[in-house]
Amino acid sequence: MDDKKTKAGDWRSYQRVLLPPVKDLHKLDVYEKHEGYKALREVLTTDKWNPTSVTNEVKKSGLKGRGGAGFPTGLKWSFMPPVDPNIPRFLCCNGDESEPGTFKDRQLMEYNPHLVFEGMLIASYAMSIKTGYLYIRGEFADWITLMEEELEKAYAKGYVGKNIMGSGYSCDIVIHKGAGAYICGEESSLMSSLEGQRAYPRVKPPFPAQKGIWGYPTTINNVETLACAPLIINKGGEWFSKIGAPSHPGPVLYGISGHVNRPGVFEYPTGMLITDLINEVAGGMRGGKKLKALIPGGSSTPILRADMIEGVTMDADSLREAGSMMGTSGMLIMDEDVDIVSWLRRITHFYHHESCGQCTPCREGTGWLENIVTRLDEGQGQLRDLDILLDLCTQMEGRTVCALADAAAWPVRYTIDRFRSEFEAKCSTETVPSGGVLETA
Ligand SMILES: Cc1cc2nc3c(=O)[nH]c(=O)nc-3n(C[C@H](O)[C@H](O)[C@H](O)COP(=O)(O)O)c2cc1C
Numbered sequence: 001m002d003d004k005k006t007k008a009g010d011w012r013s014y015q016r017v018l019l020p021p022v023k024d025l026h027k028l029d030v031y032e033k034h035e036g037y038k039a040l041r042e043v044l045t046t047d048k049w050n051p052t053s054v055t056n057e058v059k060k061s062g063l064k065g066r067g068g069a070g071f072p073t074g075l076k077w078s079f080m081p082p083v084d085p086n087i088p089r090f091l092c093c094n095g096d097e098s099e100p101g102t103f104k105d106r107q108l109m110e111y112n113p114h115l116v117f118e119g120m121l122i123a124s125y126a127m128s129i130k131t132g133y134l135y136i137r138g139e140f141a142d143w144i145t146l147m148e149e150e151l152e153k154a155y156a157k158g159y160v161g162k163n164i165m166g167s168g169y170s171c172d173i174v175i176h177k178g179a180g181a182y183i184c185g186e187e188s189s190l191m192s193s194l195e196g197q198r199a200y201p202r203v204k205p206p207f208p209a210q211k212g213i214w215g216y217p218t219t220i221n222n223v224e225t226l227a228c229a230p231l232i233i234n235k236g237g238e239w240f241s242k243i244g245a246p247s248h249p250g251p252v253l254y255g256i257s258g259h260v261n262r263p264g265v266f267e268y269p270t271g272m273l274i275t276d277l278i279n280e281v282a283g284g285m286r287g288g289k290k291l292k293a294l295i296p297g298g299s300s301t302p303i304l305r306a307d308m309i310e311g312v313t314m315d316a317d318s319l320r321e322a323g324s325m326m327g328t329s330g331m332l333i334m335d336e337d338v339d340i341v342s343w344l345r346r347i348t349h350f351y352h353h354e355s356c357g358q359c360t361p362c363r364e365g366t367g368w369l370e371n372i373v374t375r376l377d378e379g380q381g382q383l384r385d386l387d388i389l390l391d392l393c394t395q396m397e398g399r400t401v402c403a404l405a406d407a408a409a410w411p412v413r414y415t416i417d418r419f420r421s422e423f424e425a426k427c428s429t430e431t432v433p434s435g436g437v438l439e440t441a
């Protein structure tokens, strides 16, 4: 067994902690019977804990955000400014989840909503926050209803609201229905949306900890990130840091979709071999077909060819070495029959549709990416279109208010880089008169 193989340890005997196999765990009474709100009680009612020690425990755990960028969570919490009793501060739990290939937060909200509430309360306590917003993708109508019902029960039991468990600490949770656009999940536009404005991302700095919701200090974390907090308190930061890949530890929800026999959301340690996830966890390739390519962490993370994944594990270091990223660990698996150019056409359509239109390189660039990839897909493109596409990507990357432009450019850049011959095979052999090259398909 080589080094890479050992990162996820004996994953076959792994016991789930984020989504444990407990019937009706979404109900408060069942959650209570399985150590529910125990971590919160310990944090609020024993001398062992104070806001700083909670944050330090999260730092010790090595938890990195599960919303896509992988930022260290404890460090993010420590960016909040010192408490001023006259200045409110907010937590926002990001449940907008709209990127193609990403569908794991939905499972947590459906099957273990109290773990999410408890995580929000522990994070709020650590940052001396008294209001936490749970921003849920608007289309998740059923889960919004379910979470509202369960939140009401938690209020009735004194787990949320005023003087929680008689500790003197008060914190409200407000569930906010998302506004129906992918961009609402970007943290600064999420804040605009919460304030009732159009969901336009904001220029950073100032960062949310300096100037967030209503201009006040705010921390934004992903649903899965916050759900890890009660586990870290109950079992200790050290326990968490020893799960999976040492540089990117913890349990993680792998959302596996595409051409596998058993698509779904699977909880395992980080650092799993991609080949184990496909062949064992997800039941292998559908119809015995060959793997052609995969996207490891949601549609914006760079595509990998089948020959690039040998020995690669699902953690930031290994994926960086392989030429991609962990993102949201939403893995899109594609078999040998996939037409990569057609696939890219759908992806470019998505990003064009979802651009908020604020910045010119993104508003115009996403449109041109879609137009040119469409033209190539229909056999009307020219070889020089590939250079134009790559040039467009360069004009978009790192030049906009938010990262949606990068997310739109990377699938194009890496698909051309790694599947160039497939684009070339679709190019028209007819010559196009000079000036006709940028006409839309
Ligand atoms: C276009 C765009 C969409 C995003 N959508 C989401 C989302 O749906 N959920 C999420 O948690 N993070 C999303 N993010 C990342 C957030 O901006 C932010 O980094 C994240 O919520 C921070 O949480 P974490 O530190 O716990 O990972 C998105 C980012 C961009 C650029």
Ligand code: SF4
Binding pocket: 183, 200, 201, 354, 355, 356, 357, 358, 359, 360, 362, 363, 400, 401, 402, 403, 404, 405
């Ligand atoms: S990069 Fe795109 S989505 Fe982000 S602010 Fe600019 S136009 Fe809007």
